[in-house]
Amino acid sequence: MQTNYFILMHHELIIAITIMLLLVIKVGSDKLSNQLVANVTNGLLLASLILGFIVQPEGNVFGDMFHTDGFALLQKNILVFGTLIISLQASTWLKDYEHTAEFYILLLSTLLGMCFMISSRHFLMFYLSLELSTIPLAALANFDLHLKRSSEAALKLIISSAFSSGLMLLGISFLYGTTGTLSFGEVASAIQLNTPLQLFAFVLIFAGFGFKISAVPFHLWTADVYEGSPVAVTSYLSVISKGAVLFVFITVLFNVFALYAHSWYYLIVIVSLFTMIIGNLFALRQTNIKRFLAFSSISQVGFILIGLSGGTHTSAASVVYFIVVYIFSNLGAFGVIALVQGLTGKENINDYKGFYLNNKMLSWMLGISLFSLAGIPPVAGFFGKFFLLLSGAEKGAYWLIAIAAINMVISLYYYLNVVKNIFIDKSDTSIEKLPIAIQPRIAMIICVIGVVGSGLCGGLYQYIYQLVK
Amino acid sequence: MNLSLFIILPILTCLGILFAKGTQQIKWIALFGSSVQLIMSIVLFWQYIKLPAINTPAFQFDAVWYQAWNIHYHVGVDGVSIAMILLTAFVVVAGVLVSWAQDWLSKEFFFLLILLSAGAYGFFISLDIFTLFFFLEVAVLPKFLLIGIWGSGKKEYSAMKLALMLMAGSGFVFVGLAGIYFQSSGAHTFDMLQLSQAHLSKSSQILFFPFAFVGFGIFTALFPFHTWVPDGHSSAPTAGSMFLAGISMKLGGYGCLRVATYLMPEGAHYYAPYVIALATIAIIYGAFATMMQKDLKYINAYSSVSHCGFVLLGIGMLTKTSITGAVMQMVSHGLMTALFFAVIGMVYSRTHTRLVAQMGGLLKIMPFISTIFVIVGLCSLGLPGLSGFVAEMTVFVGSWQNADKLYRIATILSCASIVVTAVYILRATGKTIFGPMTDSHHLALTDATWTEKTASILLMVGILAIGMAPFWLTNLIAPVSNDIIQHLAR
Numbered sequence: 027m028q029t030n031y032f033i034l035m036h037h038e039l040i041i042a043i044t045i046m047l048l049l050v051i052k053v054g055s056d057k058l059s060n061q062l063v064a065n066v067t068n069g070l071l072l073a074s075l076i077l078g079f080i081v082q083p084e085g086n087v088f089g090d091m092f093h094t095d096g097f098a099l100l101q102k103n104i105l106v107f108g109t110l111i112i113s114l115q116a117s118t119w120l121k122d123y124e125h126t127a128e129f130y131i132l133l134l135s136t137l138l139g140m141c142f143m144i145s146s147r148h149f150l151m152f153y154l155s156l157e158l159s160t161i162p163l164a165a166l167a168n169f170d171l172h173l174k175r176s177s178e179a180a181l182k183l184i185i186s187s188a189f190s191s192g193l194m195l196l197g198i199s200f201l202y203g204t205t206g207t208l209s210f211g212e213v214a215s216a217i218q219l220n221t222p223l224q225l226f227a228f229v230l231i232f233a234g235f236g237f238k239i240s241a242v243p244f245h246l247w248t249a250d251v252y253e254g255s256p257v258a259v260t261s262y263l264s265v266i267s268k269g270a271v272l273f274v275f276i277t278v279l280f281n282v283f284a285l286y287a288h289s290w291y292y293l294i295v296i297v298s299l300f301t302m303i304i305g306n307l308f309a310l311r312q313t314n315i316k317r318f319l320a321f322s323s324i325s326q327v328g329f330i331l332i333g334l335s336g337g338t339h340t341s342a343a344s345v346v347y348f349i350v351v352y353i354f355s356n357l358g359a360f361g362v363i364a365l366v367q368g369l370t371g372k373e374n375i376n377d378y379k380g381f382y383l384n385n386k387m388l389s390w391m392l393g394i395s396l397f398s399l400a401g402i403p404p405v406a407g408f409f410g411k412f413f414l415l416l417s418g419a420e421k422g423a424y425w426l427i428a429i430a431a432i433n434m435v436i437s438l439y440y441y442l443n444v445v446k447n448i449f450i451d452k453s454d455t456s457i458e459k460l461p462i463a464i465q466p467r468i469a470m471i472i473c474v475i476g477v478v479g480s481g482l483c484g485g486l487y488q489y490i491y492q493l494v495k
Numbered sequence: 496m497n498l499s500l501f502i503i504l505p506i507l508t509c510l511g512i513l514f515a516k517g518t519q520q521i522k523w524i525a526l527f528g529s530s531v532q533l534i535m536s537i538v539l540f541w542q543y544i545k546l547p548a549i550n551t552p553a554f555q556f557d558a559v560w561y562q563a564w565n566i567h568y569h570v571g572v573d574g575v576s577i578a579m580i581l582l583t584a585f586v587v588v589a590g591v592l593v594s595w596a597q598d599w600l601s602k603e604f605f606f607l608l609i610l611l612s613a614g615a616y617g618f619f620i621s622l623d624i625f626t627l628f629f630f631l632e633v634a635v636l637p638k639f640l641l642i643g644i645w646g647s648g649k650k651e652y653s654a655m656k657l658a659l660m661l662m663a664g665s666g667f668v669f670v671g672l673a674g675i676y677f678q679s680s681g682a683h684t685f686d687m688l689q690l691s692q693a694h695l696s697k698s699s700q701i702l703f704f705p706f707a708f709v710g711f712g713i714f715t716a717l718f719p720f721h722t723w724v725p726d727g728h729s730s731a732p733t734a735g736s737m738f739l740a741g742i743s744m745k746l747g748g749y750g751c752l753r754v755a756t757y758l759m760p761e762g763a764h765y766y767a768p769y770v771i772a773l774a775t776i777a778i779i780y781g782a783f784a785t786m787m788q789k790d791l792k793y794i795n796a797y798s799s800v801s802h803c804g805f806v807l808l809g810i811g812m813l814t815k816t817s818i819t820g821a822v823m824q825m826v827s828h829g830l831m832t833a834l835f836f837a838v839i840g841m842v843y844s845r846t847h848t849r850l851v852a853q854m855g856g857l858l859k860i861m862p863f864i865s866t867i868f869v870i871v872g873l874c875s876l877g878l879p880g881l882s883g884f885v886a887e888m889t890v891f892v893g894s895w896q897n898a899d900k901l902y903r904i905a906t907i908l909s910c911a912s913i914v915v916t917a918v919y920i921l922r923a924t925g926k927t928i929f930g931p932m933t934d935s936h937h938l939a940l941t942d943a944t945w946t947e948k949t950a951s952i953l954l955m956v957g958i959l960a961i962g963m964a965p966f967w968l969t970n971l972i973a974p975v976s977n978d979i980i981q982h983l984a985r
Binding site: 340343409419427434443450488 | 633
């Protein structure tokens with residue numbers, strides 16, 4: 027029985043051990059180099075990732091509060107993988123940073139929370155892990171210690187996430203009041219149609235999720251937080267934290283509130299429409315590249331929600347697949363931005379004028395990532411978006427995908443605008459040739475392989491699809 | 496023949512270019528790759544006409560790509576696809592040859608050029624509409640960068656306009672595809688052969704035909720959506736214009752025929768009057784708009800709008816002859832317009848102006864370029880013996896087979912546009928080639944280099960081969976259009 031715990035929770039255990047190890051290191055010695063701390067963490071994350079693919083247990087612990095199976099393990103692997111890439115990319119920034127160990131401790135704490143969240147099959151467990159995953163994030167957002175806007179970002183993040191957690195908690199308590207249980211399985215069978223309080227509870231929980239994935243109208247915190255946080259934290263917020271909440275969202279919508287499928291279908295359709303349109307319209311006007319990616323990530327969430335509206339196995343698989351593709355493409359873009367920001371401090375779109383002439387590899391990297399985000403083949407974003415929209419069309423909402431297609435045109439405009447700055451425009455003050463250290467280089471190569479390969483090879487989607495089934 | 500080679504070879508060429516050192520090496524690799532591709536296309540053509548007549552596409556290859564959605568990588572060719580592949584191969588080789596002087600960022604230039612051609616080849620060999628759609632969009636990125644980086648004039652604006660309008664076209668196409676995918680009877684599939692056997696209700700066809708047709712139509716300058724054509728073509732570098740007009744616009748015509756019309760026959764019949772009306776407007780509007788242009792590239796770009804109208808007219812008329820004519824017009828216009836842009840590029844690179852008013856008497860200074868200019872102009876206005884005449888004549892004859900009054904009027908109006916074509920072509924040619932010399936600096940200019948000559952002769956061979964002996968092309972296309980008409984009548 028004891029070994030069972032260890033095997034079922036191997037992701038969480040390794041991450042917890044890493045956190046402990048870092049704590050001990052921090053307390054024990056101040057002299058350890060940042061590089062060592064980073065390498066140890068990366069090594070353990072890699073070990074956890076490899077283990078996640080080899081050891082694939084299935085079962086429940088903690089009185090069925092914690093459940094793991096192939097699909098959950100896949101989701102955790104995706105998150106660990108993304109975190110590993112971010113950690114590699116952050117090394118330029120962390121090299122001379124005095125609080126590297128704390129950075130990793132907080133980062134891994136949120137990751138731990140997310141892993142628990144994915145496996146949770148009980149609303150209490152879910153709520154606990156959600157809090158574990160958000161509170162350290164606020165501290166992380168504040169990690170540019172000398173910057174005022176970084177503190178502002180942290181404050182905005184903590185207030186908005188506390189508010190959304192409050193909403194969600196209220197929903198959960200209504201749910202408990204009407205069904206008498208908080209276990210996902212029991213709630214699903216106890217839920218009835220036409221009970222206003224349960225519907226209200228659902229709306230509150232939905233709103234809570236909406237905050238976390240920054241769907242419109244709950245998106246207002248996103249841009250400021252993204253702009254203020256250090257690049258590594260921004261990329262973590264935009265892919266990992268969002269991805270984890272979306273994974274749970276799939277479970278909650280498809281399993282717990284399956285009976286309300288008809289209601290949430292329209293809710294999701296409306297929210298996705300607004301998210302897409304508003305995200306796009308705001309992204310058009312941005313001049314700061316981090317803010318720009320923040321709004322573009324809002325519109326991406328709109329597309330994800332369209333995929334979610336299908337409500338079938340293929341739509342769940344499409345969402346997970348898109349998140350993987352999104353991790354590759356967004357981290358590809360953030361990798362370059364992190365490097366540029368870390369070495370030159372520049373983060374305006376205009377600063378990238380003439381970038382191509384000095385930095386060919388980085389430009390292509392950023393260009394390919396942006397094309398993937400825009401959904402242009404042959405890179406993977408095309409497949410991701412195609413399947414999301416196809417899932418949305420499955421229920422006959424052709425008008426919805428027509429609007430989504432128009433939104434893809436709008437989004438293409440602003441992605442191409444950045445591409446234009448990089449490749450076409452010229453400037454006297456263009457960025458010099460930047461040296462690329464070994465860790466970011468590895469991360470970039472992984473991202474390029476992912477962006478190009480995960481679409482052209484149909485195997486990844488099929489793998490996800492089989493696990494969903 | 497293994498059709499996948501048509502995609503693999505350009506990709507290998509691209510990789511070769513990527514690892515090449517020095518401009519010379521890059522050019523030769525690009526030329527070598529595209530020439531091998533041309534030889535392969537001719538071999539494919541040869542092998543195809545040797546085959547016994549069959550009703551299914553030849554050289555099929557089918558592999559599962561995305562099993563969950565029943566998406567296959569399914570390729571195969573019939574007469575129409577082979578005609579388009581031949582066209583692509585000719586234009587690509589010519590495009591590489593006329594870009595021989597391209598020294599600035601040459602690696603990226605040839606890489607994107609060859610990538611663009613890979614998209615076109617992949618499009619023409621696809622039998623699965625997902626694969627087709629994939630390759631349709633592959634070409635967007637190279638087009639944007641080719642115009643944006645190496646273009647001239649208001650290139651940023653043109654590149655963006657082109658990319659956004661083509662993306663909007665793809666968006667429409669996507670909705671059409673999704674409709675066909677979900678509404679067809681039987682298992683959900685993107686396979687064209689299976690879809691053509693499946694049943695799609697008339698109401699669905701009426702709903703989704705416009706999406707697919709307009710979507711592809713944007714690529715081929717369907718009337719209200721033609722505005723990207725003049726800007727895009729005139730801002731692009733020479734090879735870019737050749738590819739855009741010669742190949743990219745043909746993707747749209749091919750898609751209108753293969754996806755919209757073939758898979759939604761009832762929708763095609765229902766919307767035929769509208770298609771014809773829009774095509775006629777494009778033909779006449781394009782012709783008159785050309786009259787007003789002063790820039791040679793704009794002249795050819797607007798005349799492309801007019802000429803591509805014939806393609807849509809032929810498809811809209813829905814007779815065997817008119818569809819054959821439409822495909823012939825695609826091939827003919829592709830070769831002709833590519834050559835025209837090539838010649839304009841040659842003139843521009845020497846005189847540094849494209850304005851008709853600033854040129855004159857070029858025949859005495861550069862006889863080879865001028866001769867080609869005259870011949871291609873005559874082809875454009877439909878002189879018998881050149882490809883333009885054969886293709887347009889076939890469209891007219893096919894159109895006249897419809898007895899309905901609207902169809903007759905449209906045909907007569909379109910015929911009349913040829914007179915306008917003659918006016919602008921003869922005027923431009925007369926002024927630039929034969930008129931008095933306007934600029935004494937032009938006396939020092941040189942005639943075509945060997946690469947430019949080779950490119951011109953290559954395209955000229957194609958134009959003459961269709962113009963003098965159209966039967967080989969007709970025999971290639973007619974069985975397919977017959978098949979399409981029978982399918983429509985079902």
